[in-house]
């Protein structure tokens with residue numbers, strides 16, 4: 001089966017080999033205070049920063065999921081006011097978490113399938129954090145990173161948090177314009193789930209420190225100050241997902257070897273094939289009409305037929321595509337286009353789609 005589901009998804013082709021070598025090297029038994037573990041953490045820092053062109057001043061924290069990253073960001077950087085761009089289930093989750101943590105949060109909302117007209121949206125001046133989902137996985141909408149940078153220069157006191165869970169490593173960002181960026185590894189990196197990556201700059205660390213000094217609750221063992229003092233020692237407070245970190249390290253190295261330019265170019269190529277196929281196919285309609293907002297990594301299609309029928313008949317051919325998210329489940333399909341999906345896999349998927 002080839003998994004075109006938007007996460008968990010197809011594992012990166014080398015993951016099987018890395019799981020076997022992890023067992024051979026007895027990785028699940030090593031101490032998270034050992035030199036062997038430090039080496040994994042050191043390599044992740046070097047490889048990830050080099051693959052995505054992240055400034056060295058960013059700190060990388062290891063959490064359990066992207067959802068946890070949302071909660072930690074709110075806890076650590078917002079005393080009272082956050083602002084959220086909501087256009088689907090994942091951006092809404094970020095907002096709900098802020099509400100659950102009793103923050104005074106406000107939103108700009110767009111219908112699923114649409115982006116935002118950033119210039120026309122007024123964000124309250126007291127906003128401490130602006131939360132944006134760069135690629136909304138529930139609806140297949142991508143936002144232009146430049147619009148995010150623009151917000152940062154308009155709202156100088158606010159930190160910017162960007163969720164790139166379903167667009168990394170494809171999305172090419174200028175990290176100098178961002179404060180907190182996060183993802184989990186079971187989507188674009190094709191790794192086993194259970195590992196979230198949160199990258200924060202000095203501004204974000206300072207904000208958390210300031211709140212902590214002020215006596216605000218910023219959490220316990222995963223407050224930024226605790227994670228920071230451990231991460232500079234290449235350690236974590238708790239016993240982390242060591243196997244997950246090992247596999248992530250290896251996949252990062254494989255991607256560096258392949259080259260990020262090639263990964264991005266292939267992603268563009270596959271996305272174009274997928275959109276082209278559905279654009280002209282009777283019984284199917286692209287959910288995202290504006291070309292600028294069409295995600296390159298998650299393609300979402302409205303279907304006339306019950307999505308279940310399409311999904312089941314493709315499964316018989318060895319392809320597992322996703323259904324719509326939430327209430328859109330029955331009349332939508334979602335197809336992931338991640339680095340683990342080879343150009344030839346997409347060609348075969350399209351060939352088989354022609355016959356369902």
Ligand SMILES: *Cc1c(COP(=O)(O)O)cnc(C)c1O
Pocket residue numbers: 007064065066067068090133135136137163164165166184196
């Ligand atoms: C999948 C996803 C999440 C949630 O990831 P978890 O690792 O399950 O917490 C958050 N944001 C986006 C955009 C996603 O696609």
